[in-house]
Amino acid sequence: MAATPLSSSSPTTPTSSTRYTRRGSPYLPTSSELLLLAIFPVLLLFGTLFRVLSPQTRDAVMTTAPGANHYDQAPGLAPSYFARKDNLLNVFFVKRGWFWITVTIALFVGTHPFFTASDKQQPTAKNSSLLGRRGSVILRWGLVTGWWILVTQWFFGPALIDRSFRLTGGSCQVLQAAVDDKVAADEDPSQLLLVATASACKHVGGQWRGGHDISGHVFLLVLGTTFLAQEIGWVLWRQAASASTVRVADTRSLVMYDGAVKSAEVEAERATISPDAASSEAATLASRIALRFAAVVVGLCLWMLLMTAIYFHTWFEKLTGLLVSLVGFYSVYLLPRWVPAVRRVVGIPGL
Template sequence: MDGTTDPQPRRYKSPSDLARAPPSSPPRTARITSTSTTTITTTRRNSPYLPTPTELALLALYPAILLFGAVYAVLSPTVPYPAAAGQQQQQPPPPPPSYFARKDNLLNTLFVKRGWAWITLAFASFVVTHPALAGRRRRLRLLRAAVLRWALVTVWWVFVTQWFFGPALIDRGFRWTGGKCEAVATVVGEGREGPSPAGVVKEVLTAAACKASGGRWSGGHDISGHVFLLVLGSFFLVQEVGWVVARWGRYLGEERCVVMRDGAVKGAAVEAEREGGGRMEGVEEGVGLPVLEALGLGGRFAAAVVGLCVWMLLMTAIYFHTWFEKLTGLLVALAGLYVTYVLPRWVPALRGIVGLPGI
């Protein structure tokens, strides 16, 4: 018997010894695979069902402005004004505390009262002049989609404020909540003057017709048309201008996510690349430019219109309507914006029609 034989080579040959053997390379590979899987699963995408974080931050400015205006109106000794409190006064109201508390101020009469015309002009000047939309191959597709989005938002503005198969939604809502047109003027009839009979104005269906007949809206819930218009128009321009400029100049790292036709969630640029439109023509010229220069002339005009919208929204928040009327104006505007800019991200059929800004 050879006593010099080394027992070590025989140690792992028995089943019991193999069971006690330390782990070898396969488990180590498994650990690496596990780490890799963890890294992939913790990568987060923006939800296609919600606005992106940047969009949410911008949208949060609107309720913040309305809240600030409501608090300012309560705390300021100069603001308690009939229009701010939503009160109906039988006697003439006191002098307004500010120029912007007057309904005949220039910005209200020349800008807000013609607000959608200004919004449309700013939108048109941007899409016609900006170099990111100047490539011949992509221009018609992008312009068609942009005009369809403008049409969709415009239809919502018309339905809410102008006409909805009869009276607009604001007027219908006012009457559905118990509002009516009260007679406050006198009329000349059959050779005598006297108070306008209730029957002359009680059937009036719109605020404009009530005012024209010498009456006034009374009771009911009056959705703030100013808040609705200013929020809808300004964020429409932010979407149409912001995403184009952000992609052209690569100012924003985040991307909108979309639901593909097979149910997969991917970045919007991935879908655009599949359709041959992912790379924006002229993108090299946009990189490194200051934001104001990258906006171009049309974009700067649109930015000025957005600024005026924000200012007049603040004035409305301070001096006009009750807090609930302003809140419903905001919610109705957000509903139209969601359908136009977020719903297409998770409804491929709708996205195929109206597209996404800058894609």
């Protein structure tokens, strides 16, 4: 990720304010992380503008279903193959997105020397994570996966996306008719409402109507991309920094137990990989395959995010999908930087 060269003429004991400015705030992403995060609103904005300005999409037939925000799915009427929900990338990649994200991180952790090096190359330190490198990655994967489950799958009943849809006035056409029948018969419709989810509605042949539909595709694709970028990007940067002849500084800032704000370099010594070990291990076929696989998955995530921005959802639904995903990103990757007790358990990528 971001690196700041340190010249030999730099003072060895800069003032705390200078060091803080160079590293940035522990409460906010680093400059390189901001560049990554900027990709998402740029893609969403470009897709929204393309949808409005392109004759291909502007003149395409929209579905006649009330409350739907996508184009007609008939092959001859859809403005693009990717405007159809049955396109192969949507069916086999996005719909199973978290499976591919999990496979990607498992391959990386299982093959990269940062995780496969011997215990002698991974000395422990006072501030290191209690779970070790692999344990920390698994925990962070579990936390991000938990957020994905709560938002899209289950939240003590319907998922947050389903709950927000109903709270904003949305309903399932078929289920709502059944609820109205029970109300008319003075019966309790609560059991029907408990299963009022998008999947249940689709299963009985109904469709969501009205309400605010947070874009699950945007949420998944942004969350998965930021997760992989954090877990893989900082490890690769740490490996490059360890092998470099030019001293570079980690731009992340951490709040210590005594309240002092220090560079992540304070905890970085234990994360250094021997250049010889790193170069020999990283050259293995399995490691190269894992990195290329990760690059393909991230590339597909960004491509499908663009397709979603062009062909599906309103701009506000896409915006809320982005914001909800960033809540998970901040909680898992930025919160530990300024809460030492959380960092002690969750750890920091690349350290």
